[in-house]
Amino acid sequence: MIILSAHFPLVFHVPDDSTRNELQTQRNGHAGVVFLGTGTSVGVPALGCQCEVCRSTDPRNNRTRCAIVIQTAKGNILIDTPPDLRTQLLREKIGLVHATVFTHEHADHIFGLDDLRLFPFRLGGPMPLYCNAEVEQRIRKSFDYAFIERQHTHPGAVPQLEFSRIDTSPFEVFGVPFVPIPMKHGPHFNVFGFRIGNFAYCTDTNEIPESSMRLLAGVDTFVIGALRERVHPTHFNVEQAVAVARQLSPRQTWLTHLSHDLDHATTSSQLPDGIDLAYDGLRLAIELDPTVTNRS
Numbered sequence: 001m002i003i004l005s006a007h008f009p010l011v012f013h014v015p016d017d018s019t020r021n022e023l024q025t026q027r028n029g030h031a032g033v034v035f036l037g038t039g040t041s042v043g044v045p046a047l048g049c050q051c052e053v054c055r056s057t058d059p060r061n062n063r064t065r066c067a068i069v070i071q072t073a074k075g076n077i078l079i080d081t082p083p084d085l086r087t088q089l090l091r092e093k094i095g096l097v098h099a100t101v102f103t104h105e106h107a108d109h110i111f112g113l114d115d116l117r118l119f120p121f122r123l124g125g126p127m128p129l130y131c132n133a134e135v136e137q138r139i140r141k142s143f144d145y146a147f148i149e150r151q152h153t154h155p156g157a158v159p160q161l162e163f164s165r166i167d168t169s170p171f172e173v174f175g176v177p178f179v180p181i182p183m184k185h186g187p188h189f190n191v192f193g194f195r196i197g198n199f200a201y202c203t204d205t206n207e208i209p210e211s212s213m214r215l216l217a218g219v220d221t222f223v224i225g226a227l228r229e230r231v232h233p234t235h236f237n238v239e240q241a242v243a244v245a246r247q248l249s250p251r252q253t254w255l256t257h258l259s260h261d262l263d264h265a266t267t268s269s270q271l272p273d274g275i276d277l278a279y280d281g282l283r284l285a286i287e288l289d290p291t292v293t294n295r296s
Contacts, residue, residue: 029289031176032071033199035282036088039063040227040259041108043084053260060264060279064088065108066203066257068223070196072288074174075099079194079201085112092281096122099173101166102131104191104204105138113143117159126162130173132192136163166192176288181212186234195219197288203257206236208244221286222250223278225257238267245275254278 037043044063045054053061065082075098082088089097097119103109116127131139139161140147146158164171170179181193181200184207193202193212198220202208205225208216216222226241235257236244245253253275268277 029287031197031286031288033284033286034069034071034092034094035254035256035278035280036067036069036092037064037082037084038256038258038278038280038282039065040257041065041106044258044260046260049260051260053263056263058264060277061260062280063258064280065112066225067109067112068201069094069097070176070286072174072176074176077101077173077176079103080109081112081116082108083111085115088280089115097127098123099128099130101173101178101194102129102135103193103201104185104189105135106185106189106204109204110135110139110142113139113161114159116161120160121155126160128162128164128173130164130166130171130178132166134190136165179215181208181215183208183212189234197286199223199284199286204235206232206234206240213244213247216248219248220251221284222248222253223256224253226255226262227257228259228261230261238262238271242272242275246272250274252276254282254284 043065044061064084067078067080067082067085067088070077070079076094076096078097078100080103081100097116100116120126143159146161152158166180168180168182170177172178176196179195181195181202183191183193183202183205185191185204186206191204193200193205195215200216200219201223203223203225222245224241224244225235226238227235229238231237238255241255251274255275256278258277262277264277264279
């Protein structure tokens with residue numbers, strides 16, 4: 001793993017006692033998952049749309065852009081920084097992020113990065129970012145102001161970031177093992193899902209190679225993107241996502257990255273047992289030991 005630093009010396013930050021008390025501290029070997037957002041790239045409601053789902057009063061049909069937080073005893077680990085990040089963290093009362101991991105470079109997964117700007121004050125150093133070379137290149141281009149070598153006018157003027165390069169090899173964040181799951185996102189983009197213990201998060205894909213399916217074998221809780229009912233060139237539809245879930249046979253599957261084509265109540269009533277639509281604010285408990293499951 002290659003580590004590149006911007007503006008700060010390299011320090012691996014573990015939260016001290018003053019920040020740990022903000023966490024929903026989990027017992028050793030356990031963690032929590034908070035779904036910050038479960039929507040497609042334009043969110044739901046979609047701007048200017050008057051469809052039934054976009055006008056729905058069911059709060060589960062209100063979907064911000066996709067991200068989750070893994071809450072561990074040593075820190076909150078964010079996966080992706082969508083444009084809705086600030087409001088998502090406020091809504092879920094998550095006052096501090098300790099590290100961020102990225103699935104891929106698309107705007108709906110990185111363009112909330114500036115919302116991390118406050119956290120280095122409390123971390124005592126830059127925000128650790130775990131990403132591959134393509135994501136790092138996109139961040140450096142899209143947020144070039146964070147990397148310009150000039151005297152800043154005041155502390156916090158730009159995001160303070162510290163890159164940890166990842167590839168297909170397993171890595172750890174605060175001692176939590178992450179297994180990258182290589183996937184395809186249409187013909188032009190390679191993306192990562194991640195397996196964390198008995199939990200796997202695989203949004204934004206329409207192809208999971210057989211080698212990656214083997215990495216998911218035995219997973220207990222599986223999250224997979226399912227954009228809509230109709231076939232899409234870069235995302236699984238509901239039928240395709242259900243087929244993947246049936247092949248893996250986890251105890252529970254949650255569908256995410258949902259468009260306004262899917263009404264929560266209607267779609268949920270049509271899904272097989274053990275497969276449900278995720279929604280913003282959903283919270284799960286997971287095991288960090290991949291050999292442990294909650295299967296009954």
